[in-house]
Amino acid sequence: MATRRVVGARARCGLIAVLVSLLSACAGYGGQGFTLGHSTVADVERMIGAPAMHWQAENGEQVRVYPRGPMGFHTWMLRSDASGRLLSQENVLDPRHFARIAPGMDELAVLQLLGPPIPAWTVYFSARDERVWEWRYCDDWGEPARFNVLFDGTTRRVRSTLAASESQRGLSGHDQRRAWCHR
Numbered sequence: 001m002a003t004r005r006v007v008g009a010r011a012r013c014g015l016i017a018v019l020v021s022l023l024s025a026c027a028g029y030g031g032q033g034f035t036l037g038h039s040t041v042a043d044v045e046r047m048i049g050a051p052a053m054h055w056q057a058e059n060g061e062q063v064r065v066y067p068r069g070p071m072g073f074h075t076w077m078l079r080s081d082a083s084g085r086l087l088s089q090e091n092v093l094d095p096r097h098f099a100r101i102a103p104g105m106d107e108l109a110v111l112q113l114l115g116p117p118i119p120a121w122t123v124y125f126s127a128r129d130e131r132v133w134e135w136r137y138c139d140d141w142g143e144p145a146r147f148n149v150l151f152d153g154t155t156r157r158v159r160s161t162l163a164a165s166e167s168q169r170g171l172s173g174h175d176q177r178r179a180w181c182h183r
Contacts, residue, residue, distance in 0.1 A: 034078075034086055041084040051078075052116055061087065065115040073138045073181060075115035093137035098147050098163065105158045110149055117149075129153035138181035139165055 034044065041062065045051075051064035060082045067075040074091045081087055092114055100113055110133070117133035124131050131151040139145040143165040150159045 034089065036086055036088065039086040041080050041086070044078055044080075044086065053111065055112070063112070067115045069136055070118040070120060071136070073136055073144065075135070077115065093135055093147070095140060095163075098161065101149055101158060101161050103158050103160065107151065107156050110158065114147075114149075121146075124153060126153075130159065131156070139163070141165075142181040143167060144181060 033047065041064070044064065048066060052067050053065040055063055057063055057079075062080045062082075062084070064078045064080070065075060066078065069075070073093065075093050077090055077092050078086060079088045097113055101110060114135060117135055121134035122132065123134075129152065131153050133149045133151070135147045137145055137147055145163060145165040146169065147161065147163045149161050151157060152159050
């Protein structure tokens, strides 16, 4: 009987440790807990891990990209100065950023605006020589939606874009996921 209590106590402690680590991971989901001008790149990486992409901008700022897909709706871009102090953080998966995608842009320019697309949703259509990248986001009406950039397969330059809610696309279960857009 005493052995059972010790095992039960260990299991509870293990469960508590897992829950605490999950809650701390969620706390850093969008950069909450960071102070602009005070928090550092080291603080960011300690809290939410290594970025999916990073580069140095022409003005010397460092840009780090944290996509939260495939089922998430945000890609966070965090900018820091040359000394590593956090300057800004923003979700780039929104219509304001999508509107900046223009025909003729190359893939790198799109990546630097929106971050990486969802790999499993990147498709090449040989009949049209077209590559399509897709991101998931919350539209202006709080609906889960998808944004696509269509590239010429040979030149790898933007041909066009399109956006539609998941319900417009006939994706099943969209009502169950809608709650995620109303956080």
